[in-house]
Amino acid sequence: MKILFRQITIETKLFLRRKDDLFWTLVFPMFFMVLYGVIYGNQVWADYGMRAIDYLFPGAIVMALMVTGIMATAGGFAEEREKGIYRRLSLTPLKRSTLIIGQIFHRYLVIVIQTLLLLLVGILAFKIKIEGNYFLFWLILTFGALCFLCVGFSLTGLIRSARSATPICMSVFFIMMFLGSIFIPITVMPGFLKVVSNALPSTHLGDALRLVVIKGASINEIWKDLLIVVGWTLSCLAIAIKFFRWE
């Protein structure tokens, strides 16, 4: 337990010292949210059927989840694996389960910080209101965090070297971002893209968050979305376990 706490602390410390990590996780999603807020103001955009910023705020949270879950997890792991850090650690009594659980807690902590910052700026600068239940909001966030962490860990098995990590993670990230109705609502997409979009976890996380934040929806209206997210989580977990490599 003490060691787990120590792992979470050191991972978080290292994260705070890496400027590129800080940029991608904290600045990047914030940038898009602020951009939308500044460009469209209070204007209701017909395609969205709501204020652009109201549409984008949940999207920015999903983006934050993906940056941490996919980019930071898979990219960071591939790099540390290639450096031989895990090999060196395997010579110490540190258990691999403690190492992994420490990483998961650390990423979750980062996601909570990202969300709180987006929420704070959203409320103060753009009059975002969470109509629904805060517990439900947190529940979706946690499901999303677990889902993208599993996506990230499943990718580490497929990534051969640290060099290939960035392009692979980027591709997955951008597909989920642009087809996952973070900026572009599924309603404006042509038929075949709708099918793709409908299959992505980012679409359903965004939808669930929007329903809770804007419409004040209850669990009855979002459980189907969460089910698809859980499906992704379990599938990726299975891939991660099958293809996971420490060296």
Place this chain on the structure above:
Amino acid sequence: MDTMVKVSNLVKRYGNLIAVDNVSLAIEKGEIFGLLGPNGAGKTTLVEMIEGLRKPDGGSIEICGIDGLKEPAKIKEIIGVQLQSTTLYDKIRVKEAIDLFGAYYRRSISSEDILKEVSLVEKRNSYVGTLSGGLKQRLALALALVNDPKVLFLDEPTTGLDPQARRNVWDIIENMKRRGKTIILTTHYMEEAEQLCHRVGIMDQGKIIAMDSPKNLIVNSGLESTVEFHSMPQESDKILQILAGIGKIIRQDNDRFVLYTKEAPRVLQEITRVCGESGINLKNLTVREATLEDVFLSLTGKKLRE
């Protein structure tokens, strides 16, 4: 004496290649044992099996009476390892890294003491990513020492370091030697093996082909010392006559003479005596004892560094 490490009939295969071929070893408490051999001889594979990083295809490993294959977790607590290339997180500070590793063990030494031991006190707050190769290697040593290990494994501790950095690492190892640590180190530098090790195993193609103290390896090899000198060109013929009297094999090109002998002191005495009596001046007189390098060459027909 207590046997700290006992390895019996260890085998490791990679496809058709036999990387480690039926190796047995016993290392005593306080001993510094060196594995000397060229790249690809199987040194690293052998030590990494003993450390528990690789699974052997056959044989047994015992460290301080603990079965290495059955109880790897217990082994981890009592050994310290410096891998051939240890990289850590770039943004961790030196002292933080030592403290972090120390926390993994049930028993650990204070990071202050370790920083002193490896002379990294001034670098304690530096990021690991900013350290030079020599300093990184000292940190790797520090991390291997955090649990005050009963057996220390050093895999090519000075490869790639400049002479000054190599000296520093040697000093640290000499220090541990004086304090009676048991160390297994691999190297392809014969000076390193000669200077640091009580006993050396010469490894080639997965086998230990000779094992003894560096001194005995040289003496028992039957290799001769080399005596070399220069003379004035006009005195060459005279010298040839003198050397013929001493009765040794000679190589001569112009004014340069080289001879091989098992009795360097006697030959040297004779040459200087006779030349002194005849008033002949010798220049650049040198005697070179056979080295581990020569022993290795005569045993395997290969140079250590190719």
